[in-house]
Amino acid sequence: DGYRNTNQVSDDYRYQDGSYDAPNDGYYRGGDEPAQEEDAQSDVTEGHDEDDEVYEGEYQGIPHPDDIKEKQKKRAPAVDDEYRDRADLMAERMEDEEQLAHQYENIIEECGHGRFQWTLFFVLGLALMADGVEVFVVGFVLPSAEKDMCLSSSNKGMLGLIVYLGMMVGAVLLGGLADKLGRKQCLIISLAINAAFAFLSSFVQGYGFFLFCRLISGLGIGGTLPIVFAYFSEFLSREKRGEHLSWLCMFWMIGGIYASAMAWSIIPHYGWGFSMGTKYHFHSWRVFVLVCALPCIASLVALKFMPESPRFLLEIGKHDEAWMILKQVHDTNMRAKGEPERVFTVSYIKTPKQVDEFIEIQSSTGTWYQRWLVRITTTLKQVWDNVLYCLTAQYRMNTLMLAVVWFTMALSYYGLIVWFPDMIRYFQDEAYESRVKIFDEEEVSHFTFNFTLENQIHRNGEYRNDKFIGMKFKEVRFEDSLFEDCYFEDVRSSETFFENCTIISTVFYNTDLYEHKFINCRLINSTFMKEKEGCHIDFEEDNDFLIYLVSFLGSLSVLPGNIISALLMDKIGRIKMIGGSMLISAVCCFFLFFGNSESAMIGWQCLFCGASIAAWNALDVITVELYPTDKRATAFGILNGLCKFGAILGNSIFSSFVGITKVVPILLASSALVGGGLLALRLPETREQVLM
Secondary structure, eight states: OOSOOHHHHHHHOEEETTEEEOOOSSOOOSTTSOOOOTTOOOSTTTTOOTTSOOOTTOOOOOOOHHHHHHHHHHHHHHHHHHHSOHHHHHHHHHHHHHHHHHHHHHHHHHHOSSHHHHHHHHHHHHHHHHHHHHHHHHHHHHHHHHHHTTOOHHHHHHHHHHHHHHHHHHHHHHHHHHHHHOHHHHHHHHHHHHHHHHHHHTTOOSHHHHHHHHHHHHHHHHTHHHHHHHHHHTTSOHHHHHHHHHHHTHHHHHHHHHHHHHHHHHTTOTTSSEEETTTEEEOHHHHHHHHHTHHHHHHHHHHTTSOOOHHHHHHTTOHHHHHHHHHHHHHHHHHHTTOTTOOOOOOOOOOOOOSSOOOOOOTTSSOHHHHHHHHHHHHHHHHHHHHHHTTSTTTHHHHHHHHHHHHHHHHHHHHHHHHHHHHHHHHHHHHHHHTOEEEESOEEESOEEOSOEEEEEEESOEEESOEEESOEEEEEEEESOEEESOEEESOEEESOEEESOEEESOEEESOOOOGGGEESOEEESOEEESOOOSOOOOSOOTTHHHHHHHHHHHHHTHHHHHHHHHHHHHHHOHHHHHHHHHHHHHHHHHGGGGOOSHHHHHHHHHHHHHHHHHHHHHHHHHHHHHSOHHHHHHHHHHHHHHHHHHHHHHHHHHHTTTTTOSHHHHHHHHHHHHHHHHHHTTSOOOTTOOOO
């Protein structure tokens, strides 16, 4: 009887008058307790919601059938995705991205274009300005640094190219990371690396360490260009994108003007520095390097107050964070327009299906460096996958055509902007050599030289019992001459040599007339005492002003091209802008055959830079628009890295023909521009498309 049938148990409970009556068979059934209302809850479950954690022994009640179906429906996609083909998942994600692209465009239009975009415009403009400054820094400090650090010709060439090498690596690496870690975070990393190593490079004394600092500084600043354009484009609507990205390009020009003005103002002032003993010297060119880091530092500080790109956050599934940022953009712009009552009407934004989510490693797994190693290798693997994705069938043709256009543009542009100053220096050297003074068979005895000798050639001379004290030789050559019982003290020299000379019983005290300056000379009973250590910067060169002026005018000459490209970018389209600008630049190259003077060369340089800037601006815009959000910075980084490789080749090739021939550089630049411009016309137009 202790084991009763379940049917009998159920029959024993009878429903009467809204309550259950239990049978009176001697078993305790709690019948003495008052009946509970339908909406009452047990004391055990009081204060708990449906979704609260279930504790062992806790009564939860019988789940409603609809609740069971809903929970199964929620769990079904997660279970199905594990067994679905990756191609199906990617197809679903691409469909989600297309829906998001159109919805996001409508949201940005609702947010409007106002105070928020202009604030971000100036913050990112400072970062782009830092990139422009970095290109000019080494060229301006090289004449002083070569004396300060005793650089040979090969070392000077390496120092000029090392920045481009760093920028090439940085563009690919940091551009790829920006698609995985975020635009803002990677831009902060990029600017911080540049600022730290640019600051450090101004203090280091050795050539090797200085070279390393400029390499890492270039690596940092190389990431800014792809990140800045990807970042800013994701806050712009389709109607505003081409124009305002072109306005942003003006900051690169401002960077060149800033670097030229600072070089002209600081570097010639040799006394703007200090020395610590005889080994450590902080000259004016090092002050210039410090000042050039200021735009980068300013952008780094201001970027702390800017939000992450909401388009990137939506791409990685962070809906709520993206919504809050878009609401911030909307409210900031509406308050600035005097309409604070306008409400942000968007409540839900489509987020793409997350296919390859990053799995965080638990802190108890392995050692700390093993966890970091796994994180780093996983992230780099994702970056590499993005690089390969840009070469898939969908994007291969566009990527290859853009690569050719970027490369030909960089080869000709960077090659010529180095060739122009070199040609101007070549014309200056020719004019300087034409004014050389020649002295033949002069005889000087018992005379004291205490003044500067410059641009002179002394042949077959005889100097007996002469003193050379506290003086400077500049571009002076002594050929087949005799020095007997002479005394040299505190003498500095630049491009000064003794060839086939006989030097008898002569004392050299505290001079920089080193052994390599005596070519095929006979030294008889001569003494060298307390030679000057290290290298010494020359006095201000007469052509310093002209070189800085050339760079200043070259940077300023792109202003009309910037304005025209910004106003016409959305009217005539990106493709016509690239093709037309490159073909006009090619025509300008042919006029260089008539540049036989300094003034003519400066004029053609300004014309070429002004004509080519529109192509650069349109290339930046179309590269941003051709690729989806999760590949945008990666693709831009690859193409910009290829651009820096073209710059390295252009610098090396064009500079080798200075003083030899003008035909090869001009024909090479013009043919590259024509080929790249014609190929650019085959690219798809993007001015009417939304950002994917």
